């Protein structure tokens with residue numbers, strides 16, 4: 001008798017699953033803790049809360065969820081066009097930027113194609129590559145930073161897509177705007193570059209790829225409302241690029257891929273410049289709070305440019321576990337080939353303090 005495993009597409013059997021940060025409820029149950037006493041610093045969420053303007057806009061449409069959302073995300077694409085000074089036809093909106101990256105893979109990749117990305121880059125790139133039977137080409141990242149020359153050398157005739165995150169998750173490192181522009185300019189015509197800008201709002205000097213798009217370079221930017229805007233739970237992100245390419249990508253999405261509440265919240269979020277500036281400033285203060293304290297604790301770290309930071313520690317799994325038992329959830333990096341490192345999301349100043357005290361408790365006792 002056949003099993004379901006005999007029935008599925010064989011690639012499903014080898015497809016890895018994404019391992020998210022542990023939810024508070026799960027840790028509370030596992031260790032018998034009070035969920036309200038747990039802090040989750042494991043998924044690079046915005047611990048300053050959602051944008052108030054986004055929240056108000058979300059509340060306004062809750063009464064209308066008996067209607068389907070606008071499948072074409074018209075208001076949001078108009079707003080994005082105004083925000084970026086581009087045309088509405090240059091935006092593809094998705095259920096988080098993860099979805100738009102899957103759509104990119106679905107539209108571009110065939111078995112045998114190659115996808116180039118960094119060895120310590122966001123793991124989702126590998127999942128998208130394998131999902132469509134393409135071949136992952138992982139390029140080493142010396143000093144935890146994308147080596148753009150080595151990535152160029154890894155390009156072959158089979159390369160279809162390159163993923164580059166600036167800042168990168170989990171390492172928090174970034175490449176300079178000029179280095180990114182030079183890299184994009186040197187890529188051959190048959191390669192699409194997806195610049196993942198999930199944390200770009202945290203940078204002072206994010207690269208502007210709009211001139212490259214206008215000049216006909218095969219490049220798209222992926223952005224999300226999950227990070228600085230604080231809307232991870234609503235799931236909304238987007239891709240921007242050449243209208244011709246975006247029109248092709250629109251064909252592969254579901255008819256109503258972005259829910260009504262998320263669309264409305266995202267429109268509100270784009271007006272919330274005050275919130276964005278406040279979060280950026282608090283995040284910078286949080287990064288230096290962590291850097292100073294980790295230096296004092298003699299814990300080596302990678303200086304971060306997003307809302308998170310990697311630190312190196314022996315027995316990282318044990319430390320991760322001990323932190324959890326004391327109600328602090330961080331992220332182990334063994335799945336990224338960094339078994340001696342953990343990643344912590346920058347929280348409020350009080351949460352950062354709690355993390356640092358708990359860490360000291362844990363490593364001081366060893």
Ligand SMILES: Cc1ncc(COP(=O)(O)O)c(C=O)c1O
Pocket residue numbers: 043044095096097098099122165167168169196198199223224225226232235236237
């Ligand atoms: C680099 C990077 N890109 C994209 C995403 C996906 O974000 P979302 O699907 O919530 O938009 C994440 C999430 O952690 C990320 O770290």
